[in-house]
Amino acid sequence: MLQDPPTETKGVGTILLRSSWQTINIGDVAHTPGAITALLGAGAGRIILWPGSLGDREQTMLADRFGDLEFAYGDIGADGRPDTPELARAFEEADLFIHGSAAGMGSRPGLRAWRPSGKPYGFFGITFDPLGNFMPFQLPDARRVVGGIAPGHLDDEAREILDGAAFVFCRDTISLDYLRGQDVRAEILEPGPDATFAFDIRDEAGADAVLADHGLEPGYLVAVPRLRYTPYAHFRNLPITATDLTKDAVNEAFTPRDLGVLTETISWWVRTTGRQVLIAPEMSYAVALIADHWPATLPQDVRGKVAIMDEFWDLPTATATYARAAAVVSIECHSPILATTVGVPGTYLRQPTDTVKGAMYADLGGSNMVNEIDDGAAEVIERLARVVADPAAARGAAERVHAEALRQLSWMGRAAVAASRVR
Numbered sequence: 001m002l003q004d005p006p007t008e009t010k011g012v013g014t015i016l017l018r019s020s021w022q023t024i025n026i027g028d029v030a031h032t033p034g035a036i037t038a039l040l041g042a043g044a045g046r047i048i049l050w051p052g053s054l055g056d057r058e059q060t061m062l063a064d065r066f067g068d069l070e071f072a073y074g075d076i077g078a079d080g081r082p083d084t085p086e087l088a089r090a091f092e093e094a095d096l097f098i099h100g101s102a103a104g105m106g107s108r109p110g111l112r113a114w115r116p117s118g119k120p121y122g123f124f125g126i127t128f129d130p131l132g133n134f135m136p137f138q139l140p141d142a143r144r145v146v147g148g149i150a151p152g153h154l155d156d157e158a159r160e161i162l163d164g165a166a167f168v169f170c171r172d173t174i175s176l177d178y179l180r181g182q183d184v185r186a187e188i189l190e191p192g193p194d195a196t197f198a199f200d201i202r203d204e205a206g207a208d209a210v211l212a213d214h215g216l217e218p219g220y221l222v223a224v225p226r227l228r229y230t231p232y233a234h235f236r237n238l239p240i241t242a243t244d245l246t247k248d249a250v251n252e253a254f255t256p257r258d259l260g261v262l263t264e265t266i267s268w269w270v271r272t273t274g275r276q277v278l279i280a281p282e283m284s285y286a287v288a289l290i291a292d293h294w295p296a297t298l299p300q301d302v303r304g305k306v307a308i309m310d311e312f313w314d315l316p317t318a319t320a321t322y323a324r325a326a327a328v329v330s331i332e333c334h335s336p337i338l339a340t341t342v343g344v345p346g347t348y349l350r351q352p353t354d355t356v357k358g359a360m361y362a363d364l365g366g367s368n369m370v371n372e373i374d375d376g377a378a379e380v381i382e383r384l385a386r387v388v389a390d391p392a393a394a395r396g397a398a399e400r401v402h403a404e405a406l407r408q409l410s411w412m413g414r415a416a417v418a419a420s421r422v423r
Contacts, residue, residue, distance in 0.1 A: 011421045012044065014420070015047045015095070016072070018100060020058065021100075023057075026314070026315040027196060031100050033200075034199040035101065039413050039416060040413075042413025043413075044417050048071070051071065061316060072090035073087065074086060074088075075109075076109040080112060097111070099122070103355050105126070120165075120166040123169060124169055124412060125192050128170060131145065138352055139362075142359075154184070163186060166187050167189075172191075174356040175357075196337045201315070202316050207317055216276055216324075218324040220277060221276070222325045226351065228251055229247035229250060231247070235284070250353065259297070260297070264381075268377070279306065281309060294308055329346075329380060330348060333354065345398045347371060349372075366401040368383060
């Protein structure tokens with residue numbers, strides 16, 4: 001049961017936010033502005049962003065939206081300390097370290113470097129999936145398996161870090177149940193959604209251009225594809241390992257079937273509503289995936305209503321484009337979140353190789369927002385049929401999920417601000 005943290009904000013300290021993991025995924029880009037919005041709304045003062053990867057486009061977006069935001073670039077060196085003067089200064093001046101939303105403890109070196117200071121730290125909406133994506137399960141089965149993992153499974157360093165945290169907010173209750181089952185002793189260990197739910201930046205001119213370029217009228221369906229495993233090694237030109245070859249084989253085996261579920265859904269939408277479809281990427285590699293698969297796999301009577309994004313777009317443009325859609329159906333997890341931020345019904349077609357983060361939708365009251373892709377297109381089409389039959393009710397359901405996420409993010413922000421107060 002969530003209890004209100006202290007509301008006193010006198011003496012609020014400086015927050016160092018470790019986030020912005022990568023720019024090749026608009027969902028990951030959204031974590032940072034969402035977290036900053038939640039923190040500022042809760043009374044935070046000075047915030048320094050320590051980004052993992054931040055392009056010029058993303059830095060400009062953040063600087064325009066948050067005029068007082070500071071940036072500290074650098075890494076943790078071989079000596080276990082910040083390797084740039086600006087990051088060393090941020091470590092010295094900050095009163096609280098926040099690990100942003102992520103699929104795990106992505107900044108262990110940063111936490112190792114921070115903990116000797118004795119200053120507080122916490123986690124702002126993370127997944128902690130003990131199964132990993134090489135143990136594919138649908139969410140109900142994953143919950144049962146995780147619930148049966150005995151204490152002692154968590155590695156010693158992770159336990160020490162989590163036990164010492166001022167707060168650990170898990171963005172899904174499967175992760176939360178796991179950490180509670182491992183007897184993690186953080187001061188606060190509670191549910192707390194992905195910070196993307198607080199993202200609020202839209203580029204209306206960018207969306208105007210997308211609609212004009214593709215001849216779209218508002219009320220279309222957005223479809224977002226994904227491979228079962230993101231091919232990082234290939235597009236980052238890394239050495240190919242045996243694990244990568246296994247992932248390639250899984251993608252080769254399942255991509256036709258998975259994208260076939262999207263094609264079936266798209267075909268139903270066009271034939272039933274007569275309205276258009278935009279197939280768009282959440283990750284940069286999906287531009288080529290889309291071009292390889294569509295329009296070739298679409299029935300002839302459907303092709304004329306389907307527009308295809310042939311470039312990787314920016315987050316504010318994508319969100320503004322989602323806002324003009326009737327619905328978003330996505331194999332990626334974050335596009336349905338972005339849809340809820342603009343009151344648009346979203347459906348997450350979850351692959352069993354993804355982490356358990358998809359449980360967050362049901363945690364927020366959106367249990368019908370997740371369909372397992374191995375179950376085929378029937379339930380997705382059934383959900384879209386309800387959207388078409390009663391769009392106001394569908395939008396209302398999306399808005400309620402968003403409102404609940406913002407309520408929890410507000411509490412998370414207040415807990416973080418309380419932890420940042422100068423002692």
